[in-house]
Amino acid sequence: MDDPNAIPATAGNAVPMTMIQALRSALDVSMARDDKVVVFGEDVGYFGGVFRVTEGLQAKYGPSRCFDTPINESGIVGIAVGMGAYGLRPVAEIQFADYFYPGADQIISEAARLRYRSVGDFTAPITIRMPCGGGIYGGQTHSQSPEALFTHVCGLRTVMPSNPVDAKGLLISAIECNDPVIFLEPKRLYNGPFDGHHDRPVVPWSKHPLGRVPEGHYTVPLEKAAVFRPGKAVTVITYGTMVWVSACAAEETGIDAEVIDLRSLWPLDLEAIVASVRRTGRCVIVHEATRTSGFGAELTALVQEHCFHWLEAPIERVTGWDTPYPHAQEWDYFPGPARVGAALKRAMEA
Amino acid sequence: MSRTSNALDLHVPAPHARPGDKPDFSGWSFPEPGETPKPELDASAAELRDFAYGLIRVLDFDGNAIGPWAPSIAPEALRRGLKYMLLTRAFDDRMYRAQRQGKTSFYMQSFGEEAISVAQALALNSDDMCFPSYRQQGVLIARDYPIFDMMCQIYSNARDPMRGRQLPVMYSSKKDGFFTVSGNLATQVPQAVGWAMASAIAGDTKIASGWIGDGSTAESDFHTALTFAHVYRAPVILNVVNNQWAISSFQAIAGGESTTFAARGVGCGIASLRVDGNDFLAVYAASRWAAERARGNLGPTLIEWVSYRAGAHSTSDDPSKYRPADDWQRFPLGDPIVRLKAHLIGLGEWSEAQHEQARQELEAEVAAAQKEAESHGTLLDGHIPSPATMFDDVFERMPWHLRLQRQQLGV
Numbered sequence: 001m002d003d004p005n006a007i008p009a010t011a012g013n014a015v016p017m018t019m020i021q022a023l024r025s026a027l028d029v030s031m032a033r034d035d036k037v038v039v040f041g042e043d044v045g046y047f048g049g050v051f052r053v054t055e056g057l058q059a060k061y062g063p064s065r066c067f068d069t070p071i072n073e074s075g076i077v078g079i080a081v082g083m084g085a086y087g088l089r090p091v092a093e094i095q096f097a098d099y100f101y102p103g104a105d106q107i108i109s110e111a112a113r114l115r116y117r118s119v120g121d122f123t124a125p126i127t128i129r130m131p132c133g134g135g136i137y138g139g140q141t142h143s144q145s146p147e148a149l150f151t152h153v154c155g156l157r158t159v160m161p162s163n164p165v166d167a168k169g170l171l172i173s174a175i176e177c178n179d180p181v182i183f184l185e186p187k188r189l190y191n192g193p194f195d196g197h198h199d200r201p202v203v204p205w206s207k208h209p210l211g212r213v214p215e216g217h218y219t220v221p222l223e224k225a226a227v228f229r230p231g232k233a234v235t236v237i238t239y240g241t242m243v244w245v246s247a248c249a250a251e252e253t254g255i256d257a258e259v260i261d262l263r264s265l266w267p268l269d270l271e272a273i274v275a276s277v278r279r280t281g282r283c284v285i286v287h288e289a290t291r292t293s294g295f296g297a298e299l300t301a302l303v304q305e306h307c308f309h310w311l312e313a314p315i316e317r318v319t320g321w322d323t324p325y326p327h328a329q330e331w332d333y334f335p336g337p338a339r340v341g342a343a344l345k346r347a348m349e350a
Numbered sequence: 351m352s353r354t355s356n357a358l359d360l361h362v363p364a365p366h367a368r369p370g371d372k373p374d375f376s377g378w379s380f381p382e383p384g385e386t387p388k389p390e391l392d393a394s395a396a397e398l399r400d401f402a403y404g405l406i407r408v409l410d411f412d413g414n415a416i417g418p419w420a421p422s423i424a425p426e427a428l429r430r431g432l433k434y435m436l437l438t439r440a441f442d443d444r445m446y447r448a449q450r451q452g453k454t455s456f457y458m459q460s461f462g463e464e465a466i467s468v469a470q471a472l473a474l475n476s477d478d479m480c481f482p483s484y485r486q487q488g489v490l491i492a493r494d495y496p497i498f499d500m501m502c503q504i505y506s507n508a509r510d511p512m513r514g515r516q517l518p519v520m521y522s523s524k525k526d527g528f529f530t531v532s533g534n535l536a537t538q539v540p541q542a543v544g545w546a547m548a549s550a551i552a553g554d555t556k557i558a559s560g561w562i563g564d565g566s567t568a569e570s571d572f573h574t575a576l577t578f579a580h581v582y583r584a585p586v587i588l589n590v591v592n593n594q595w596a597i598s599s600f601q602a603i604a605g606g607e608s609t610t611f612a613a614r615g616v617g618c619g620i621a622s623l624r625v626d627g628n629d630f631l632a633v634y635a636a637s638r639w640a641a642e643r644a645r646g647n648l649g650p651t652l653i654e655w656v657s658y659r660a661g662a663h664s665t666s667d668d669p670s671k672y673r674p675a676d677d678w679q680r681f682p683l684g685d686p687i688v689r690l691k692a693h694l695i696g697l698g699e700w701s702e703a704q705h706e707q708a709r710q711e712l713e714a715e716v717a718a719a720q721k722e723a724e725s726h727g728t729l730l731d732g733h734i735p736s737p738a739t740m741f742d743d744v745f746e747r748m749p750w751h752l753r754l755q756r757q758q759l760g761v
């Protein structure tokens with residue numbers, strides 16, 4: 001296939017799905033195709049998860065394929081590693097990304113390094129799903145974007161979709177991948193695209209082409225970015241919710257920005273980034289996570305290393321502030337279209 | 351995967367009743383009120399083993415206080431306890447509805463569990479330090495923390511002591527012995543042990559009280575806390591509020607199917623009691639026993655309080671999706687307020703009329719506080735603390751990068 005984003009006809013009819021439904025469909029399709037796929041986490045079984053991603057899966061596949069776990073994230077990841085060692089393909093849910101920390105040792109020291117330390121004797125073909133990001137008044141323990149903590153770990157793949165079509169295809173890829181994959185779900189996108197204008201009515205996914213999701217099996221490749229919005233003036237490198245916010249900023253400023261949706265944060269699609277920045281000569285990097293040592297720092301370094309001679313302006317970073325995510329001041333924290341738009345202008349004026 | 355006749359089978363616990371089923375507590379059996387002896391304060395953890403599997407009860411359902419655990423407590427103190435429970439319930443009810451009206455983002459009630467935090471707060475000294483979970487608002491209320499301040503926190507308004515930073519109910523008050531509530535489960539339990547160790551290191555007389563839910567006992571931090579508490583004989587009470595549910599999962603998913611949560615302490619060599627958490631007198635007496643033990647350098651006590659989460663987990667949750675609707679009505683240990691009321695009436699120290707009057711007065715007090723709090727704004731009307739304050743307290747002194755970021759925000 002020439003177009004890496006093309007979805008084959010075998011994927012079936014496209015029907016309207018929210019991101020939640022698309023993720024559920026990915027799990028359903030994967031569980032139906034491969035009885036080695038098992039799904040578990042806190043409130044994931046009977047109830048179907050606090051965001052309802054796993055709703056109906058226990059009823060359909062039985063409690064030994066989809067079940068509730070005790071509240072212990074190190075246990076959730078630890079049993080996933082053990083199951084993976086046996087030969088299953090576990091898909092573990094961490095209820096909020098903010099709660100992965102008790103499981104950090106199992107992720108960093110174990111899952112990520114199993115292949116390396118056993119010279120491929122043991123692997124961790126596991127997927128760890130977790131909702132991330134703010135925008136729901138969740139306060140500091142329901143809003144974090146910890147992607148940089150994962151991209152820093154050798155041996156982990158980190159993925160973050162921005163829409164239902166990608167969410168399903170990427171989740172199936174993650175499940176079928178033999179490496180451990182951290183699958184971050186921007187919860188503010190669960191029910192509709194979100195451009196950062198929190199004071200406007202929510203647009204449902206059913207109103208958007210990326211909310212039309214094939215019912216069957218298909219994959220969206222890992223390590224492949226997508227050009228979300230083609231443009232000539234400046235390259236915006238981003239992922240997750242900020243894809244929508246960045247595209248909105250481009251519309252509102254009238255700046256012809258090319259918005260690249262990374263989709264896979266690490267390993268990433270360097271070629272796509274380099275080709276675009278060399279073409280536009282300008283680069284703005286946008287993420288919701290805090291700034292210092294954020295993933296934007298790595299992206300900045302990569303662009304500098306590979307595009308220095310093509311750059312016509314300093315690389316801009318738009319991020320969350322270096323504070324815990326506040327509850328009431330959420331929209332002052334969130335890097336909305338105004339902040340992205342200002343950075344686009346700076347990049348153009350430099 | 352193909353299965354043979356000797357195939358292994360995964361056990362996943364399931365509750366007796368789900369939505370549409372009749373609530374079923376038929377398997378539940380308890381010792382009678384008064385049946386459990388009261389051990390000496392210096393009894394060894396080994397001698398106390400059975401207490402982790404039984405249930406200490408004082409009040410029967412006619413309001414009589416029976417047996418060795420019946421505390422000597424003045425009727426005036428009991429009336430205070432009853433009023434604090436009524437106030438907590440009225441407060442919860444109002445704030446739950448305020449969230450439903452969109453005035454804030456989130457709320458968590460302690461409906462049905464009021465006796466545990468209120469009676470323990472009254473059994474402790476006011477300078478003993480509590481490390482609560484998010485469901486111990488009763489401790490703050492019983493320590494006379496202003497409900498106005500609690501409401502301002504819930505509304506994230508101009509008078510919010512937490513300056514809008516924290517999710518509703520994540521209170522903090524050092525002067526009231528109430529450690530800042532964390533959204534991350536179980537972290538507070540080792541911290542309570544550390545605080546208690548510090549009190550011992552310093553030669554102080556204060557003790558600590560750590561709180562955790564049944565579901566959260568599965569977290570490693572809980573087990574870590576038990577080990578440290580035992581090793582250093584920390585002067586701490588470790589409370590497990592077993593309200594049977596952890597959001598949608600029932601207590602067997604937390605590991606309560608073939609054992610008790612109190613029994614976690616037995617393996618760690620900790621004095622461990624299991625107590626009727628809806629029995630105000632039993633809560634008070636067991637808390638006193640554990641506190642005296644801690645103060646006597648006799649070490650930590652783990653207490654499992656058996657209760658029931660009468661309401662939803664939080665305003666983000668719909669329990670009708672995972673449990674029968676009228677579960678709580680059939681819970682065999684009843685309503686803590688009704689039970690203490692019956693006791694006081696039986697003593698001739700209270701009446702239905704007084705109860706009704708107290709309830710109305712407390713509801714009026716809550717309504718007045720709510721009005722006052724709302725006059726300083728709510729999350730809905732956007733009267734929130736200035737975004738400039740968002741950059742404070744990340745460090746003791748603000749480094750250059752935060753000053754720069756505050757400038758960039760233009761506040």
Ligand SMILES: Cc1ncc(C[n+]2csc(CCOP(=O)(O)OP(=O)(O)O)c2C)c(N)n1
Pocket residue numbers: 042071073095099102483485533534535562563564565566567591593595596597659663
């Ligand atoms: C480390 C961590 N994991 C998961 C959560 C999400 N969570 C919040 S409350 C809760 C259930 C806790 O149940 P329990 O300990 O029984 O306390 P209760 O709510 O019944 O008082 C869960 C899973 C969290 N806050 N922190």
Ligand SMILES: [Mg+2]
Pocket residue numbers: 563564565591592593594595596597659
């Ligand atoms: Mg509970």
